[in-house]
Amino acid sequence: MREDYQELIDEVSSLLGTPATLEGRDFGLIAFGAHESGGDDGYGEGGDGDAAGGAPQLALDPVRTRSILHRRSTSAVRAFFEGFGIARATAPVRIPPDPAAGVVHGRICLPVRDRGVAYGYIWLLDDGQLALTGPRMDAAMAVAARIGAALSAQARAEARTGELLRAVLTGTGPQAGGEKGEAERELRAALGAAASGPLALAAVEPWSDEGPAAGPSPLAAQCVLTAAGPALAALVRLRSVRDTGPARAAAERLLRTSGSQAAVAGLSAPRVGVEALDGAWREARAAARAARAEEGPVAEWAALGPYRLLAALPPAEPDPAVRELLRPPHRELARTAEVYLDCAGQAGRSAAALGVHRQTLYYRLSRVERLTGLDLGEGEDRLLLHMALKAARLTP
Numbered sequence: 001m002r003e004d005y006q007e008l009i010d011e012v013s014s015l016l017g018t019p020a021t022l023e024g025r026d027f028g029l030i031a032f033g034a035h036e037s038g039g040d041d042g043y044g045e046g047g048d049g050d051a052a053g054g055a056p057q058l059a060l061d062p063v064r065t066r067s068i069l070h071r072r073s074t075s076a077v078r079a080f081f082e083g084f085g086i087a088r089a090t091a092p093v094r095i096p097p098d099p100a101a102g103v104v105h106g107r108i109c110l111p112v113r114d115r116g117v118a119y120g121y122i123w124l125l126d127d128g129q130l131a132l133t134g135p136r137m138d139a140a141m142a143v144a145a146r147i148g149a150a151l152s153a154q155a156r157a158e159a160r161t162g163e164l165l166r167a168v169l170t171g172t173g174p175q176a177g178g179e180k181g182e183a184e185r186e187l188r189a190a191l192g193a194a195a196s197g198p199l200a201l202a203a204v205e206p207w208s209d210e211g212p213a214a215g216p217s218p219l220a221a222q223c224v225l226t227a228a229g230p231a232l233a234a235l236v237r238l239r240s241v242r243d244t245g246p247a248r249a250a251a252e253r254l255l256r257t258s259g260s261q262a263a264v265a266g267l268s269a270p271r272v273g274v275e276a277l278d279g280a281w282r283e284a285r286a287a288a289r290a291a292r293a294e295e296g297p298v299a300e301w302a303a304l305g306p307y308r309l310l311a312a313l314p315p316a317e318p319d320p321a322v323r324e325l326l327r328p329p330h331r332e333l334a335r336t337a338e339v340y341l342d343c344a345g346q347a348g349r350s351a352a353a354l355g356v357h358r359q360t361l362y363y364r365l366s367r368v369e370r371l372t373g374l375d376l377g378e379g380e381d382r383l384l385l386h387m388a389l390k391a392a393r394l395t396p
Contacts, residue, residue: 006031008147012110012122015140016130021123022112022147025087026257027078030120077102086111087118092132092141108132110140114148119155122147161190162223168274169233169281170225187221187274194220198238200247201268201277203284205231208259219250231288232258233281241270244300251298264291267300286311293393310391318395321372322388330371334389336364337376341386345376 005022013020013033021032080101086093086109095107108130110122122144124130131137167183188195199220207230220235234254236247244267251265266287268280283301290307291299301308318326325334336354340361343349351361365376374381 004150005147006033008143008150009033009122012124012140012143015136015143016124018124018126018130022120023123024120024151025118027121028257081107081109081121084109086121092137094126094128094132097127110144112144112148112151114145114152117152119148119151157190158222161187161221164190165221165233165235165277166223166225168277169223170227171278184274184277191220191274194237195274196272198241198270198272199274199280200236200238200244200270201280201284202234202236202247202251202254203231203266203281203288204234204251204254204258204263205229205265205285205288206258206260206263207232228285231285233284235274235277238270241272244270244302248298248300255297264288264296265298266291267298269301282312289394293390306387306390307394310387311394313391315395316391318392319384319388321374322385322392325368325371326392333364333368333371334392336361337368337385338389340365340376341382341389345382 009020009022009031010033019033022030024030080098080103081095084093084095089109089111090113091111093109093111095103095109097103097106105125106127108124108126110124111118112120112122122140164183164187168187207224220237222232222234225231225233232254234250236250238244238246247267247270251267255263255265266284266289268283268287271280286308287299287301287304289311290304291297293307293311299307304311322334324330325337336350339353340347340350343353347358347361351358354361356364368374368385369376372385374385376382376385
């Protein structure tokens with residue numbers, strides 16, 4: 001599908017003789033093309049335009065450079081361009097340059113729509129040379145309509161796979177209850193070959209109420225679940241069950257579009273096929289809780305250590321023995337105890353990690369024992385304190 005969009009955006013670049021960029025309605029980059037003319041690579045300063053009277057070739061400005069390199073525009077850039085009414089436009093919109101906003105060159109925006117809905121935008125670098133009307137622009141708008149139809153069809157297909165994924169994860173919806181097996185069968189059919197390959201689930205939370213990211217997606221399926229707070233469930237294709245790199249990359253990309261600076265992501269253990277995805281979702285949510293406890297942004301179930309057990313449990317009140325230690329006035333003592341236990345009770349490592357003298361460490365640990373009534377020389381007491389401190393991190 002992405003190759004089709006690339007071909008279409010290259011067609012627009014060729015028609016109008018200027019670099020073109022295709023972005024989804026969320027301003028995520030889908031494809032970009034650089035028009036070549038007379039040996040120019042499409043990025044040089046100045047130029048004479050194409051033989052058909054096209055625009056001179058313009059250099060990249062900061063906004064377009066960032067869009068291409070990071071595959072997304074900032075919220076400030078989005079607000080700037082949306083201020084020209086592009087979300088409602090049905091015809092090309094000329095946007096003048098504004099160096100203060102990083103828009104060194106003017107733009108023409110071709111709205112990408114289908115059935116009255118905006119699915120994205122084609123951006124053309126232009127400093128007033130291109131006409132907004134005429135045969136070439138009409139042809140470009142016809143290509144924009146083809147792109148809109150393709151994005152619309154893809155959005156409908158992704159919405160359907162999202163509904164099926166939600167039914168599999170929650171047992172609700174049209175395939176609820178005893179029909180969960182049917183939802184799995186339909187999801188397997190919708191995903192095709194990917195359904196029998198290695199997969200992982202990512203949980204991104206909190207997620208905005210606007211729904212999954214719009215436009216083409218490398219994800220196999222995605223849906224928003226709200227039972228325990230809004231979270232995005234993203235099913236990610238992997239190269240193998242030993243390589244979670246694609247899932248981590250997808251989670252990091254989704255975090256940038258989550259709508260919350262406090263969002264974190266958790267990844268399930270890889271598995272083959274779509275069976276038992278509800279268990280994978282529990283792992284992903286638990287990993288997201290652990291990511292928040294450790295100040296994330298992404299945590300993997302397989303690498304959670306003690307959180308693999310603790311994050312799978314429902315939130316609970318702190319153990320009475322550590323309740324006083326967890327009060328704000330004793331925050332440094334609690335941190336000292338946790339670092340000491342993380343270091344397997346090795347005083348040298350603990351003091352180095354904390355940046356304190358050993359005698360300071362011993363003094364703090366003695367205060368911890370007095371506050372908790374626990375004996376750090378006893379294995380069971382150390383285990384209780386360690387788990388209680390880790391569990392406290394999982395409490396919102």
